[in-house]
Amino acid sequence: MSSIDKHTAQVREMAYDLGFQYCGISRACFLEEEAPRLEEWLSKSYHGKMSYMEGHFDKRLDPRKLVPGSKSVVSLLLNYYPEKKQLDGFPKISKYAYGKDYHVVIKEKLFQFLDRIRAEIGEVDGRVFVDSAPVMDKAWARKSGLGWLGKNGNLIHPKEGSFFFIAELIIDLELRPDGPIKDYCGTCTRCLDACPTDALQEAYVVDGSRCISYLTIELKEEMIPSEFQDKMQDWAFGCDICQDVCPWNRFSKPHHISDFDLREGLVHLNAKEWLELEEEAFEQLAKHSPLERSKLKGMQRNVRFLKST
Ligand code: SF4
Ligand code: SF4
Incomplete structure (x- = not known):
């Protein structure tokens, strides 16, 4: 087994060990397909008053500009589908916000992840992201085969749907990339x-x-x-x-993270x-x-x- 394949297997194993349900890998590169789509989306002002979306255009599309020297984007999914939901008739809160802030919960896991990579593989440089910097998380997850981007703009995993947080490691370790999967929205609207x-x-x-x-x-x-x-x-x-x-x-299954409970x-x-x-x-x-x-x-x-x- 080549060292790239060995490291790829180790990284995947660590991801599952840390409780992520799915892990997909892409080569760090320019997001060619997304560039014109992002430009058009911004030109139509679909970002409303979220002016921060206009900045860092280059870094958004190329992780090597965000993390110099990076070679791989490791995309991770963490399930947040709750067993217990709000009852009807009350002001509704999106399921992702039922419990503790996911940034905090996931960042902790990501730092552990980087530490383990360094302990088991060697000197690896990189950064961790969870919905916090100019990273096109859904595009990377799609590219890494973790699902397709549905007509509602969400990443949909074919076995468990879309109630997932998406996180990334962008690192300078070369790994074997996965490929995208098919879009299964079909004629559904x-x-x-x-x-x-x-x-x-x-x-x-x-x-x-x-x-x-x-x-x-x-x-x-x-x-x-x-x-x-x-x-x-x-x-x-x-x-x-x-x-x-x-x-x-x-196909959503309840999560087992008490921090995310309602x-x-x-x-x-x-x-x-x-x-x-x-x-x-x-x-x-x-x-x-x-x-x-x-x-x-x-x-x-x-x-x-x-x-x-
Ligand atoms: S796009 Fe989805 S999340 Fe946004 S208002 Fe429509 S149904 Fe709700
Ligand atoms: S078109 Fe249907 S399958 Fe596709 S995202 Fe919308 S509801 Fe889901």
Whole structure:
């Protein structure tokens, strides 16, 4: 066995050992196919007010510019599909935000991963990423054969659907790359039909500026634009509609990471209680969770918007 194949097998084994469900590898290179797509997406202002998306264009498309000397992108999937979900009738929170902030949970695993690579393979340089720097995580996961990019813009694994966090190691170790798999969306249009805000007017292209995730989390204005009244379907933080309706998610299996479980305090928190919540109680409830990002003010803006519809 060549040293490249041996290292590739070792890296995969470490990924599964650390609890990642899937691991795929790509050669670090320029993302040729994505470049014109990204340019067009930005030119249509589908990123809304997320101006940070406009920066680092070169680094976004070429990991060697982000991590000089890098040779491989190791893409990793971690399941966050919950066993216990919120009940209907309460302001809805996207499943990824039920528990502790995934950045914290996953970063810890990634640092352990790098340490183990160095201990078992030798001096390897690189950086770890989880939804935090200009890395096109879905494009890399697709390229590495971890799934295809569905018409709803999500990465879909053929055995377990799309409720996964995606993370990467970009390292200067040469590994054997995997290849992409086929797109299995076929003639299905369920996600396009279900999106309440018309953020999916075109298959495979998400108009981020119309997406409920953007409106409830990224948009920092005092008000959500009134054209979205009656369209939020109770979503107060993020939106899972286009994933919930995807037939491939019937294969989702519950995760086993207690940090990601739905926090008790969120199970029965109704709109009135959200609006009456005091700062101290919110801090307790949202501590180290993605909800901290919106702050109490943002959550109450969102809940008020739901109530006004
Ligand atoms: S997350 Fe919700 S609003 Fe955004 S594209 Fe999917 S269904 Fe539409
Ligand atoms: S709902 Fe259908 S079209 Fe949309 S991503 Fe899933 S399989 Fe593809």
